[in-house]
Amino acid sequence: MSATELPDWQDSKLGTMKRAALWLVAEVGVGNVFTKTQLRDAFPDVAQIDRRMRDLRDHGWLIYTNREDVSLDASQQRFAEQGVPVWEPGRATKSSSSITAAQRRELLVKDGYLCRSCGIGAAENYAGSQETAQLEVARRKTLQPDGSITIELVTECSRCRVGGRELVADVRQIVERIRQLPSFDRKILAGWMADGQREYSEIEKLWAAYRALPATARAEISGAFAS
Incomplete structure (x- = not known):
């Protein structure tokens, strides 16, 4: 479908997610970069336009931030791939395969x-x-x-x-x-598989717990330990 055949992304009768999808196709284009400012300027009356844009990912749309595309800065996103045309009747149903x-x-x-x-x-x-x-x-x-x-x-x-x-x-x-693997190693691995888990030593458990903490908490713990 060409951009001239698309519904108008500015049509307020459409839902915000559909309008955001249409804006990407009509104004940005697949493969191109847009900024958060451009998105918010296009939808000045929508308080959570960023969230509605993210909702498109549940419908197969690929929208990269600098986490997926290191060439982008924090204010940029890339419209990488168009997914389901959610503006079409019956196509905006959330996929059952989406991750909660x-x-x-x-x-x-x-x-x-x-x-x-x-x-x-x-x-x-x-x-x-x-x-x-x-x-x-x-x-x-x-x-x-x-x-x-x-x-x-x-x-x-x-x-x-x-x-x-x-x-x-x-x-x-x-x-x-x-x-x-050597038979001894296979036996150890088979035991882990049978148990569905590996028994870790206390120091390994503490290391795993420590590295899962936020940076400020890690700094506090490491500082306390050092002192």
Whole structure:
């Protein structure tokens, strides 16, 4: 559909999310950058236009911030990909596959507040950079032993999430790597799998608890310990 065939994004009879989608298509264009100021200037009477814009992500729209695209600054966003045309009748229904806030919290806890691809923790600096890691929930394609592909949720940092969108986790390959382990190591790993967890020492538990804290709390604890 061309921009001339689209409904008018300024039509107040449309919902705000639909108008925001139409504004992106008609005024910004896929691949282009816009600023928060431009968005708010376009919708001066909408108090939560940023939230309505974020709602589009539940419908397959990709809108990057500087967490996903490090070339952007804090005030910029990139309209990366158009999703479901939510302005069409019956198309604005929220996807049942969208990730809820509760699911996100539960997964972050299960994953130990660590990126499962590179191991970096939330708010840690990347090596050789002042950029801090932001953790998000990503959908990972997983190749099962029977050849089927499932979609699994995983915690990833912004760098790994952007760089690993086309990656597929290969279960068969992991099984083969396990088979190549020494028997003693396989036995230990099998025990962890059977229990569904690994027993950590007290110092490991404290380290995990410490690195999951906000920066101010970490500074307070490390300062108290040093003194």
